[in-house]
Amino acid sequence: MKDQMDTLLENFERQTAQLRDAQAAAAETTAQVDSPDGLVRATIDAGGNLAKLEFAPNAFERTTPAQLANTVQTVVRQGSLQVKQKIAELMASITEGLPDLADLVEGAPSLAGLVPRFPDFVEEEAPAPRPSYEEGGSILRNEAVPPPAPAPLSHSEQSAPKRVRPPRDEDEEPPTSWMTRGD
Numbered sequence: 477m478k479d480q481m482d483t484l485l486e487n488f489e490r491q492t493a494q495l496r497d498a499q500a501a502a503a504e505t506t507a508q509v510d511s512p513d514g515l516v517r518a519t520i521d522a523g524g525n526l527a528k529l530e531f532a533p534n535a536f537e538r539t540t541p542a543q544l545a546n547t548v549q550t551v552v553r554q555g556s557l558q559v560k561q562k563i564a565e566l567m568a569s570i571t572e573g574l575p576d577l578a579d580l581v582e583g584a585p586s587l588a589g590l591v592p593r594f595p596d597f598v599e600e601e602a603p604a605p606r607p608s609y610e611e612g613g614s615i616l617r618n619e620a621v622p623p624p625a626p627a628p629l630s631h632s633e634q635s636a637p638k639r640v641r642p643p644r645d646e647d648e649e650p651p652t653s654w655m656t657r658g659d
Contacts, residue, residue, distance in 0.1 A: 484580065491570065498566045505566070507558035511547045515539060518548070520555035522563070 505522045515535040519528035529552075535544060578586040 509555040
């Protein structure tokens, strides 16, 4: 029993050191992705955030702003996916082969279902490009917006003339009202 406990303790210490090393490596993981046309390069950090974005010197001459924006989104998405995959691979090597509680203690329940598996990160299809606001869309939602239709006139606007205040005489006192503060 003592030998078995010593072996378990050694394995635990070894796995703890491996986990510490894997966490350090995961914290430094980055991905650098270039677009197929060579116009965009993105560097993604370990948190999946955009750390650096570079454009080719002639990027704005070779493409439209809408296409360039779509390229940036695609490159950043691919880089984020690569970082997640690298981190999952680092952690999977540590969690594989861990004994279950039922293997260690006779009659103990299995905890295998409680330990989450690292997902397989598969690249999703990029969403279809949306129309650009430069082509008549909305700058806020980056979608095409039809020009507004003129508002129909209300019944009162159709038949009643606008009321016009008659001019005041110069000698006449201005009316005192709560709207004019009685000045």
